[in-house]
Amino acid sequence: MKSIYIDKDDNFINELEDKLKKNTQLSSWELFSMAYAAEQTTMVPNFTGLRALEFLPHVTFLEHQIQTAERVVEQMNGRAILADEVGLGKTIEAGLVLKEYMIRGLVKKALLLVPASLVNQWEKELNEKFYLPAVAYRKNMSWEQGNIIISSLDTAKRVQHQDTILDLDYDFVLVDEAHKLKNHKTKNYQFVRSLKKKYCLLLTATPVQNELLEIFNLVSILKPGHLGSYDSFKASYGNDRKTMKQDLYLKQLVQKVMVRNTRKDTGLNQIKRHIETIWTEFSCEEAEVYQALEESTMLFPSFSKITFLRELCSSREACYLSLKKLLEENPELESVQGVIEKIEQLPHHQKAAKVVELINNIGTEKVIIFTEYRATQFYLQYYLKQHGISSVPFRGGFKRGKKDWMRQLFKDHAQVLIATEAGGEGINLQFCNYMINYDLPWNPMRLEQRIGRIHRYGQEKDVFIYNFAIRNTVEEHIMKLLYEKIHLFENVIGDLDAILSELSIQNMEQEIEQIYTESETAGEAKIKLQNLSAIIEAEQQSNLEEKRYGDT
Amino acid sequence: MAIHDLNAFLHAFFKAHHCQILSNDNGVLSIQLTEEMDKVLMNRPFYWHYMKKMGYAGDPMKLTLITNPDKRQEKGEWIHFGSPRLQQIIRYLQDTKKYTKLFQQLSPNKNTPLYPWLVTNIKISYQGKHKRDELFSIGLNLINGVMHAKMMDVLNTISLEKTIADYCYTLSPMIKMESGFNRIKSVLDQYIENQEHQWAVDSLQALEEETKLLHHFYTEDKEDEMMKRELQEIQERFQPKILYQVINGGLFYLATETS
Known part of the structure; x- marks a missing residue:
């Protein structure tokens, strides 16, 4: 066949003659035949199948992970969106694909772009699980020399690196959390699209969040033209993500470049979530302050009042600090001083006492506590220490190294990890299976992210989740009227995510805040909350009937 | 001929490099490395550099390699087909055992001629959407042009050494090495031509x-x-691409004319 390009190794014979003449580097028969045997062992005799599995006997892969890697290599020719639900092991699938290509000698140079907080974790996973010599990018490293480099997108696209990187020929490019690339006008998108790459994997749990064009943009990185041109796509499908469900042809097209495994079809549901709401009641003094705040007719800046109430439900300290700050900024609000003084008199928080009781019941098992407030985090750490319980703090703002260190401390030494919201993303804590939601975020997505830290691939035990709420407060409303109503804790968030965007609820938190600020009375707020959950519930029902796009 | 018994393979590898085998029991192999093997495998150039500079002999390490998965808990390294240690050994073999010149060992009582054979082990890779490899071992008699397609199998049945045996003498090649190599390549070209791709x-x-x-x-x-x-x-x-890669090869002096 003329169209096949043939490359022959012409150097060999000259080298051989040279070695014979000089009588050097000539091997013994035994080692010569061993080198041949080694080649027979490492060569890849078949076009299909995963050779990597034989090379990784120490890893137990799940069936869907193997199938996904096979599909990517054999049918998708190494360019795909991996869109498994959170916690099903997208990293594993990607690692398997990369390993396979390296064994087959098809990839030598690879660039992995992952969130900054995950760089070390990727490095560890690829080194230890896949024996891939991947290195995290460090200052002054050379992009030209490293073969498998892991970096954050932000680092890579910095001015001093960008040109170098764009000049290199990559055999393999991976982008984790690729939903950040859904807008084709962003720098991130332009950058990834301009990379010279042979194989390319985009990892995201939420391939389409709001607009159908997001999927068009992702696909256009992998296979430009697969969904037509921008204009033709827009003309035939519009921008409504529902179109995808209705249009079978479009769905099929997308499936050609996307793999999506769900918990439902992988049987990963076997690990159970045990959810329990722990109710507490304010002490008289606490209730008094709460009431005073709630009934105060002071002209707080908008949103503030509800924020203070939430904070008081979390800890004295959180509320105290906010009120103090408010007073400093608005000295005219003198009556705040009275509330602040009352807070100063308050005994230890009822919830904190309950936490100690619960942890003592749990025994020696590891526990994660999530809170929304830094002040509460400090307070809890202090309070637990008073009761002989060791804990380490965790915040999103920690540097990479500190995060890893805290995780290690928690794993080896402390019983409890106290994390604030920002710590929710980007840390895997499968070795722990108890979680306390000390206060609930109003954004259900964040709640799922919290739970996802422990309920994920690699978790071997049932997961216990305790949600704290105080009766007769705003916490009770949210818990009863919203979260319990929409079965938030049982459901996997992927669904809720889709529902919210279908209802064009961009930000659940804002939605709820608005309800509270715009309501005259607590009763009114309750009714509005009920309405909100009713809408979500209805949408859930209708969604149950139709299958999600991408699912097969 | 691929590696079937990894323990035996490793045993042979270290023996061929003159390392002392300390013990080999039920898939747990302990070796005292030589200085040369320590340098190849243990990745500590500074240590050796320092030792040499200070005029010390240096102290090569011991290595325990576990091929039996049931013994993984024992002290040592678990070695398997994907492990970095085996990759390292294989890479070392491929880099350093590429060329050879060997003589068939006979014990004749009269003068015996040995025929020069060019032996090449060539990997052909077919690369398109996917990739696969095929390995050939081809021998060419450099006097009469006879070719043999499974040369390594033939060589495995005879005894070969780096020095020529008594009463044996070598015949001079009639075919130049380079044109011999070209003949081998054109046979492979033919083979590829005749395939359905x-x-x-x-x-x-x-x-x-x-x-x-x-x-x-x-x-x-x-x-x-x-x-x-x-x-x-x-x-x-x-x-679509087809790549020829010579894994290793050399000049073999054999008693047989046609194998």
């Missing part, structure tokens, strides 16, 4: 489809640069 047809089809899609994507030509680059990427990913 469905894989290449499929790859070319994919190449064409993706190229068409790409043209579809760019309705205006203003993104010319980007398009050129993406065409290049498609080309690299799908263009």
Whole structure:
């Protein structure tokens, strides 16, 4: 066949003659035949199948992970969106694909772009699980020399690196959390699209969040033209993500470049979530302050009042600090001083006492506590220490190294990890299976992210989740009227995510805040909350009937 | 001939490199490395550099390699086909055991001629949408041009050493090494010519489809640069290629004329 390009190794014979003449580097028969045997062992005799599995006997892969890697290599020719639900092991699938290509000698140079907080974790996973010599990018490293480099997108696209990187020929490019690339006008998108790459994997749990064009943009990185041109796509499908469900042809097209495994079809549901709401009641003094705040007719800046109430439900300290700050900024609000003084008199928080009781019941098992407030985090750490319980703090703002260190401390030494919201993303804590939601975020997505830290691939035990709420407060409303109503804790968030965007609820938190600020009375707020959950519930029902796009 | 018994393979490897075998029991192999092997495997150039500079002999390490998965808990390294240690050993073999000159060992009582054979072990890779390899061991008698296709199998049945045995003498090649090598290549060319290359047809089809899609994507030509680059990427990913790679080879003096 003329169209096949043939490359022959012409150097060999000259080298051989040279070695014979000089009588050097000539091997013994035994080692010569061993080198041949080694080649027979490492060569890849078949076009299909995963050779990597034989090379990784120490890893137990799940069936869907193997199938996904096979599909990517054999049918998708190494360019795909991996869109498994959170916690099903997208990293594993990607690692398997990369390993396979390296064994087959098809990839030598690879660039992995992952969130900054995950760089070390990727490095560890690829080194230890896949024996891939991947290195995290460090200052002054050379992009030209490293073969498998892991970096954050932000680092890579910095001015001093960008040109170098764009000049290199990559055999393999991976982008984790690729939903950040859904807008084709962003720098991130332009950058990834301009990379010279042979194989390319985009990892995201939420391939389409709001607009159908997001999927068009992702696909256009992998296979430009697969969904037509921008204009033709827009003309035939519009921008409504529902179109995808209705249009079978479009769905099929997308499936050609996307793999999506769900918990439902992988049987990963076997690990159970045990959810329990722990109710507490304010002490008289606490209730008094709460009431005073709630009934105060002071002209707080908008949103503030509800924020203070939430904070008081979390800890004295959180509320105290906010009120103090408010007073400093608005000295005219003198009556705040009275509330602040009352807070100063308050005994230890009822919830904190309950936490100690619960942890003592749990025994020696590891526990994660999530809170929304830094002040509460400090307070809890202090309070637990008073009761002989060791804990380490965790915040999103920690540097990479500190995060890893805290995780290690928690794993080896402390019983409890106290994390604030920002710590929710980007840390895997499968070795722990108890979680306390000390206060609930109003954004259900964040709640799922919290739970996802422990309920994920690699978790071997049932997961216990305790949600704290105080009766007769705003916490009770949210818990009863919203979260319990929409079965938030049982459901996997992927669904809720889709529902919210279908209802064009961009930000659940804002939605709820608005309800509270715009309501005259607590009763009114309750009714509005009920309405909100009713809408979500209805949408859930209708969604149950139709299958999600991408699912097969 | 591929590695079936990893323990035996490792045992042979270290013995051939003159390492003392301390123990070998039920898939747990302990070796006292030589200085040479320590340098190859233990990755501590500074140590050896320092020792040499200070005039010390240095202290090569011991290594325990576990091939039996049931013994993984014991002290030592678990070694298997994917482990970095074996990859390291294999790479070392491939880099350093590429060339040879060997003589068949006989004990004749009269003068015996040995025929020069050029032996090459060549890997052919077929690379398109996917990739696969095929390994050939071809021997060519440099006097009469006789070729043998499974040369390593033949060589495995005889005894070979780096020095010539008594009463044996070598015949001078009639065919130059280089033209011999060309003959081997043209036999492989023939072999490839006679195959049906469905894989290449499929790859070319994919190449064409993706190229068409790409043209579809760019309705205006203003993104010319980007398009050129993406065409290049498609080309690299799908263009069918066949690669010859010589794994190793050498000059063998054998008693047989035709094998």
